[in-house]
Amino acid sequence: MELEIAHLCVLVHLYDLSWNSAVVYITMAGIDSCYRSRIKRPTKMQKRSPPPTLSEVARKAGVGTTTVSRVINGGDRVSPMTLARVRRVIEALGYMPNQAARVLKGVRTNTIGLIIPSIADPFFSSCAEAAQAVARAHDSLLIVTTSHNDPHAEIENIHILTRHRVDGLIIAPANSQNQTLRDLLDRLSVPVVAIDRPISNSSIASVVTDNFKGARFATRHLIDHGYKRIVCLTGESTLFTIQERIRGYRAAVESAGIPYTLDTSIKDYKSAEYSIESMLAGANPPDALFTLKNSTTIFAYEALQKLNVRVPKSVALLGFDDFELASAVRPSISVVQQPVEEIGRVTAELLFDQLLGSRNGLPAHSKRTRQVTLETRLIQRSSCGCTPASVSSDKAGPS
Amino acid sequence: MELEIAHLCVLVHLYDLSWNSAVVYITMAGIDSCYRSRIKRPTKMQKRSPPPTLSEVARKAGVGTTTVSRVINGGDRVSPMTLARVRRVIEALGYMPNQAARVLKGVRTNTIGLIIPSIADPFFSSCAEAAQAVARAHDSLLIVTTSHNDPHAEIENIHILTRHRVDGLIIAPANSQNQTLRDLLDRLSVPVVAIDRPISNSSIASVVTDNFKGARFATRHLIDHGYKRIVCLTGESTLFTIQERIRGYRAAVESAGIPYTLDTSIKDYKSAEYSIESMLAGANPPDALFTLKNSTTIFAYEALQKLNVRVPKSVALLGFDDFELASAVRPSISVVQQPVEEIGRVTAELLFDQLLGSRNGLPAHSKRTRQVTLETRLIQRSSCGCTPASVSSDKAGPS
DNA sequence: CTGTTAGCGCTTTCAC
């Protein structure tokens, strides 16, 4: 039990700033400068005035709306003098073009959507970060929404993003088999790319890790170490990625004539401890553990420590998916590493390929759907029985 | 050095799906159903037809646009029969209202913006997740953008979000003192709340951790343990939060008559190792380390391990900001914990308070700017010299 | 209950 010293509490200081004093009711313009929404609330003082519009700028600069439009779009075909004047007015008014109005005119929205299970998940947040970088490079805004792997929320998110008229969509489907989802996606009027998990029976492009190969390779590695009773641990088994990893594990153990033992009950630390303790006390105690996801690896690791099991001496541990401290703990934890950022980057690039392709009405090459599979790599640390050359030199990495 | 086994490589499978076969050119409507963008590219086959509009729905359902509008907004004041028919058409066409058009009409956009340094940072991604939950509860979309603590990117982001007409904005300012930023924010026509770091000299609401108190409390804790040469380590010193923590550390050591030693050179593992090694070899080696941020804590921890320094026997360690494995490593790392999710939640709630307040033209209470300060708590694990009752029972927590 | 109509702020011909 951790000790809590300072109690959690909230201090709220109220500063009685005069709400009204913030009001700046600009009316330096012509006769019709005060219209519409402004006029609707004549007595009630507003905190802030509504944002200035392009035509207000035009009026105050004494030019037409077309000119202002040209100015905010690069300023071509506008005389230097006019340009300067308009720019000054824009600056003075703090004018910002209304994206909605532009969108309505049918131009691209320059936004793409990303639907992932959670922002707080390191894997997906890294993907998101990478995708965002690509989006920025294409002068686009990435809108991230979360589904928590709930097919309902997922569809809801698609609707929201569609209403916002994103130019394209990236999605990590909760369920690769979901027909409703597939149909909905197929009907979308914008390109879609699946990330981390494919959409089955669909022409939708996808970028995924080779979970099968990665898991098979890892299991083989354990087999090569001489372990004979390798148990596969996970807390989840409906996700595409997990299933693939299970397949990989299975392929490896079966072809080696080693028993296949899958335990999908690891939901938290408690269940990990319980499960591992039972196994070790059982008839055929495992000599190696292959954990299929981050949290499972951590739970298993902690349980092993708690139970005073020597790793890897008594029981080896190998996890799928790397995490920051896997190299810092003792023993350091061997893992199958996924090219996280590359996944995010490649996915976004694929999407923009399609976007650009359809814009130019491209021929051949862009008119194909790509299924990209990225390879994993096995990071050999101590927990699987390997002896890394230098224990700490890989620390400089995740700075 | 870690061993890489499988090489990173990309497999690209190209499926030559017929691009053209995906074209479904719907023209079951009246005479003017094929206009504008449709007509502009008459020969070039399109991947997808442009999204249907409200008036298309109206025409196909044989009703007026108002009726359709009513249907998509809840279906009040529409006869059941009409309602059903319209809904059917909407379904058939896969119609989705165009958010941009709604926005243009002046209604709220139901989007709020969040500007944080990075999505991949666990602290901020957790904040974002919490804020998103609040936004959802208010039927709003949260748009997250990243500044990487670059004032330029920050302003750029504000512009982008303003163009998108977010209803409100949450920002973690790169620099609390930045005048340009403050002025820009003050001119914004929507409410703004600062997160994690305040905006100085401004009426802008903020939600921050009490970094000063947290750090002072932590340092005192080390002092209470009897440490006499407590060194404060960080890699950054311009951030508001870090400065506050330094102040807290300073206040504690000075009032205890203990030397104040600050090392701001810890940028990565290497610098941590170098710095710690030098100190330990020096005249007055530290007996405790107080690290001001996550990564610094980890680097210091790893360096201590590498250098075979016994923790906390020879040198104690206490870090600011908790992280997932702090309790799993041996020795477990004591930290000052921030109420991360609460920060995100409270910030978003504050923003919506302002949003709702200004909408109803509220009186008194909502018309004040709040500066909320949330308290930290000290999590006593092993690295500071404490002996937690049970080493593992706090594991069930961060599942 | 339902339809007509007038814009929201902007881009974009098409004249000047």
Place this chain on the structure above:
DNA sequence: GTGAAAGCGCTAACAG
């Protein structure tokens, strides 16, 4: 170089 005017898709009066 510049501007007038016609909408983009939708909502909100205001009639029927």
